[in-house]
Amino acid sequence: MATKSKSNYKKMAMSPKEYQSFAKTMEPPRSILGNCLKAFVFGGALCVLGQAIQELYVHGMGMTEEAASNPTVATLILMSVIVTSLGVYDKIAQWAGAGSAVPVTGFANSMCSAALEHRSEGLVLGVGANMFKLAGSVIVFGTVAAFFVGIAHLILGTGGQ
Amino acid sequence: MLRGKQTWWFEKRPVIIGEATVVGPDEGEGPLAADFDLVHPELDMQQKSWEKAERLLLEQASEFAIQNAGIERDQLQFYIGGDLLNQIISNSFAARSLGVPYIGVFGACSTSMESLALASMLVNSGSASYVLAGTCSHNCTVEKQFRYPTEYGSQKPPTAQFTVTGAGAAVVAASGDGPVVECATIGKVIDLGITDPFNMGAAMAPAAVDTIQAHFNDTGRKPSDYDLIVTGDLAGVGHPIAKELLLQNGVPMDETIFGDCGLMVYDVQKQKVQAGGSGCGCSAVVTYGHLLKRIKKGELKKILVVATGALLSPLSFQQGESIPCIAHAVAISAGKG
Numbered sequence: 001m002a003t004k005s006k007s008n009y010k011k012m013a014m015s016p017k018e019y020q021s022f023a024k025t026m027e028p029p030r031s032i033l034g035n036c037l038k039a040f041v042f043g044g045a046l047c048v049l050g051q052a053i054q055e056l057y058v059h060g061m062g063m064t065e066e067a068a069s070n071p072t073v074a075t076l077i078l079m080s081v082i083v084t085s086l087g088v089y090d091k092i093a094q095w096a097g098a099g100s101a102v103p104v105t106g107f108a109n110s111m112c113s114a115a116l117e118h119r120s121e122g123l124v125l126g127v128g129a130n131m132f133k134l135a136g137s138v139i140v141f142g143t144v145a146a147f148f149v150g151i152a153h154l155i156l157g158t159g160g161q
Numbered sequence: 162m163l164r165g166k167q168t169w170w171f172e173k174r175p176v177i178i179g180e181a182t183v184v185g186p187d188e189g190e191g192p193l194a195a196d197f198d199l200v201h202p203e204l205d206m207q208q209k210s211w212e213k214a215e216r217l218l219l220e221q222a223s224e225f226a227i228q229n230a231g232i233e234r235d236q237l238q239f240y241i242g243g244d245l246l247n248q249i250i251s252n253s254f255a256a257r258s259l260g261v262p263y264i265g266v267f268g269a270c271s272t273s274m275e276s277l278a279l280a281s282m283l284v285n286s287g288s289a290s291y292v293l294a295g296t297c298s299h300n301c302t303v304e305k306q307f308r309y310p311t312e313y314g315s316q317k318p319p320t321a322q323f324t325v326t327g328a329g330a331a332v333v334a335a336s337g338d339g340p341v342v343e344c345a346t347i348g349k350v351i352d353l354g355i356t357d358p359f360n361m362g363a364a365m366a367p368a369a370v371d372t373i374q375a376h377f378n379d380t381g382r383k384p385s386d387y388d389l390i391v392t393g394d395l396a397g398v399g400h401p402i403a404k405e406l407l408l409q410n411g412v413p414m415d416e417t418i419f420g421d422c423g424l425m426v427y428d429v430q431k432q433k434v435q436a437g438g439s440g441c442g443c444s445a446v447v448t449y450g451h452l453l454k455r456i457k458k459g460e461l462k463k464i465l466v467v468a469t470g471a472l473l474s475p476l477s478f479q480q481g482e483s484i485p486c487i488a489h490a491v492a493i494s495a496g497k498g
Contacts, residue, residue: 007377007381008378009374009377009410009412010410012370012406012410013410014367017354019353019354020353023360023366026363026401027320027398028319030318084312085312087312090312093313093314094314094317101314101315106314109312109313110313112312113311113313114310118310120210120211134309134313
């Protein structure tokens with residue numbers, strides 16, 4: 001069946017560097033402006049919602065603004081956890097990008113999704129050990145950053161009461 | 162028999178006497194839905210874990226493949242399969258319920274054709290009369306193992322691919338009715354330094370090119386000898402790259418139809434799958450579900466399936482390593498005529 005005339009195609013002549021830059025040109029463009037805009041709109045809307053919740057605690061329940069901030073964050077976290085558990089948060093995030101990742105709801109989503117995902121490995125080795133899989137680095141580097149900001153304040157004499 | 166440098170020629174003409182595919186809901190909404198033996202309406206398939214769901218897919222596909230082949234389970238002599246999970250647990254656990262001597266293989270998403278090539282070689286050499294080749298993948302097990310928790314909200318770039326939830330299995334026999342496995346070209350590991358795990362298509366394209374060229378050089382065939390040549394899961398980014406590279410190297414791919422399973426399994430315009438499908442199940446369900454049916458209907462006479470695999474692990478890419486890739490090609494033709 002096979003034809004006798006031998007095909008003899010030359011091997012790929014591209015170096016890895018040449019290939020990588022060629023492959024770059026074949027990538028579909030990423031809409032940076034569009035993504036920024038969506039993130040701004042969605043992230044902004046989340047913050048407006050947060051503000052509305054806080055106003056509700058202040059005016060509806062007679063809390064001071066400072067006292068209202070903790071239950072406000074808790075409410076947002078609860079909402080994020082519910083939306084994550086319903087399997088919707090990841091779909092919103094594909095559209096909203098950083099708009100859904102940066103606010104506190106993103107942090108709650110990272111913990112809730114990891115807890116859900118690893119429930120099959122048990123409560124201790126699954127949920128317990130994996131809950132901070134993604135959120136852990138936020139806490140570590142948040143603490144490290146706070147340390148350096150604290151040092152800076154100490155040197156400049158600007159921080160604290 | 163070895164032909165050329167890396168191609169096995171199956172002169173005894175092993176036959177695919179039965180095959181089956183089982184898929185998840187997203188594939189069931191795709192253009193090939195009617196070609197699958199079973200479509201699960203839910204991703205969890207009423208199992209307690211994603212891993213169990215993936216295993217169920219493979220167990221069902223194997224069961225149906227044996228039924229479709231019209232043989233009894235104890236006639237089956239070997240089972241060859243692999244998947245993407247650590248220690249290929251889906252296949253090893255499915256082989257436990259199959260109760261057939263088992264050879265576990267790993268070729269990432271190229272496993273479909275790797276296992277079919279090995280099964281055909283066993284049959285061709287007279288080492289077996291009936292061998293089952295199978296593979297599977299599940300979108301959520303892969304997300305969990307290679308990326309983030311499934312419900313984690315991260316935005317995927319347009320170069321990312323969507324792992325197929327599905328399993329495909331085929332019974333290769335020494336004789337019988339069905340499409341014939343003519344030859345198989347085993348690929349080399351190729352790595353041109355792509356490090357982005359969200360751009361597997363670009364990483365795998367050079368491996369597909371290398372194997373396709375080796376196949377033509379070894380067999381003396383030309384692209385026009387095939388009615389259809391498909392790559393496994395290069396999708397929207399990798400497939401045009403592969404085509405461009407082949408044309409640059411003087412391979413006349415425009416003389417045949419050059420497609421990609423990752424672009425066939427979903428409606429890429431409508432479904433939210435970024436660049437297209439990927440995963441072990443991708444080339445398996447398209448080949449065993451769709452392409453073999455088209456061969457049997459007489460729409461296709463001879464096809465070449467080039468399954469592509471990215472041989473990375475979550476550890477290797479976190480350590481900054483590039484993505485080594487492989488492709489295995491299997492030529493399948495209509496049985497009679």
